Amino acid sequence: MGLTKTEIFTDEQNQLATLLKAMAHPARIAILQRILISNTCICGDLVGELGLAQATISQHLKELKNAGIIQGTIEGVSICYCINPKTWKLLEKRLGAFLAEYKGETTCC
Amino acid sequence: MGLTKTEIFTDEQNQLATLLKAMAHPARIAILQRILISNTCICGDLVGELGLAQATISQHLKELKNAGIIQGTIEGVSICYCINPKTWKLLEKRLGAFLAEYKGETTCC
DNA sequence: ATACTGTATCGCAATACTACGATAATATTA
DNA sequence: TAATATTATCGTAGTATTGCGATACAGTAT
DSSP, X not given: OOSOOGGGSXXXXXXXXXXXXXXXXXHHHHHHHXXXXXXXXXXXXXXXXXXXXXHHHHHHHHHHHHTTSEEEEEETTEEEEEEOHHHHHXXXXXXXXXXXXXXXXXXXX | OOSOOGGGSOHHHHHHHHHHHHHOSHHXXXXXXXXXXXXXXXXXXXXXXXXXXXXXXXXXXXXXXXTTSXXXXXXXXXXXXXXXXXXXXXXXXXXXXXXXXXXXXXXXX
């Protein structure tokens, strides 16, 4: 086995899981934070700032891009990555709805 | 290699990554939603509702429990799982702060 | 004690993830 | 064109994840 049975779940569940998975790594969280802070886009500066090899950073960027969370455009010599507004809004919506389902600590366990 | 270099990142980044990872699976999202909807706790009903084997469900529950997202107490014959309010609030706080960092689509890529 | 019900754990097979060096691809500059 | 700088991709090693059958464990009931 070894692969998730996506056909069992709804599209929304699969989509949210994919987005969360793309962010579920400290390096990718650090990358996103870095992009969010320096409002303007960044590029290979990450390699120097995080303590990871260039190949590893590139791989993490690819995963974020595949998930649609970031987008990259060629900016002269290097490449400029930034948040994909559409996906970010979708993420806020989906996650917000998910987290808001919690009604507070009702008498239970 | 094969293991995340957690020592490179901050505790907050690692913690958020761990929480996201615990939720980054459609089955675990479905389990959480099930718990959130039936405000009262549930147990092995999941096995019948999701199309996964009992061992698999138990494993997913264990991961959610290890991450501190849910907690379980013995309820007569079966076991009652419910949201861990403390972790849920932490998650809302961390995720909220993270998502709120986005300033909207500034001129960039 | 025995049988039964509900969970957890073990062990396995298939696959995915993480990290990196080496190398290729792309674009700019001399 | 050649040299340089920046990214991407390939291949690999080590580890983790997913799913499940089989089995062990815990509590209830007979």
